[in-house]
Amino acid sequence: VNAMKSSWAGALGQPQFMPTSFLKHAVDFDGDGRPDIWNSTPDVLASIANYLVHYGWLRGRGWGVEVTVPANVSCALEGPDQGKKVSDWVAMGIRRADNKAFQASELKAEGLLLMPAGRSGPAFIVTPNFYVIKQYNNSDLYGLFIGHAADRIAKGDATFAGSWGPVGDLHRSDIAALQRALEAKGYDVGSADGLPGFKTRRSIGVWQAKNGKPATCFPDAGLVAQLK
Structure with a gap:
């Protein structure tokens, strides 16, 4: 019990689970008889994965990709409730920022437009998995940077192609x-x-x-x- 330390707000261990999330999602993956999200890397990673699966993570899909959005495509089409097949976004002129083609399986699947800074920053076609990440922290930028960090670890991706404009000028x-x-x-x-x-x-x-x-x-x- 003494090892079960939390932050001032009650967040526990490396995943920063709240106590209810610890009880629901913590996993003993190293087989030592107890879920240890403080010191056991296998338990930490398995517990996070269990959390994401619980909230609907789609196996085989990533979080999303950066795209270019033509001027004639309204930025007001953004949002998790305005999804379209990725092929429909492509038909509207949206392209991957890295100039690669979408995989055939992705073209048939749902994609959602994300423009966290409107026309003043990078744009993305995200998958429903992006909104699963947001179950962890309900912030577009949190979900975006978690996904981007994962891409950089897995693929060596660099910075975003699009630049961020003056988005912090208002109180x-x-x-x-x-x-x-x-x-x-x-x-x-x-x-x-x-x-x-x-x-x-x-x-x-x-x-x-x-x-x-x-x-x-x-x-x-x-x-x-x-x-x-």
Whole structure:
């Protein structure tokens, strides 16, 4: 019991499981009779895998790939509830950023557009596995960087092809004010919490398109001023 140390918030071991997750998902993979997510690498990795499988990880698929999105494809098509066959995204002009073709099996499967910085950053076609990763931490950037780190370990992939624009120029209170203004106009931003999640990003894009403006799908100072 003394070895079962946690963070100040109660997260346990190397996977940082909360106690309920430890009870549900921790695995004794090294066969010593107890799941040890503090010191046993086999137990740590097997427990994380068990967690991901529980939330629906699809064997044989990765998390996603970076893509290029033509200007005529709306950034408001983003989101886990707007999936299409990967072949449909390709038919719209979306291509892998590394210029490789999608595998035939992937073309038949569901892909989801992810543009975490709208038109101000890299874009991705992700698989449902990306949203399984987000069960671990409900952040697009967390899921993105976990997937990217795994690619770099497995394949030696380098940095993203797309560059990140000025995405950190606003205070959280400014974004929350923008979200409240969009809500007042009937848009679903998810929550007026100052965090530009996919519902906020695509609501911005829809509002911009309806008002004759280029859809950027990301908050900026000019947009905040227009919507206040």
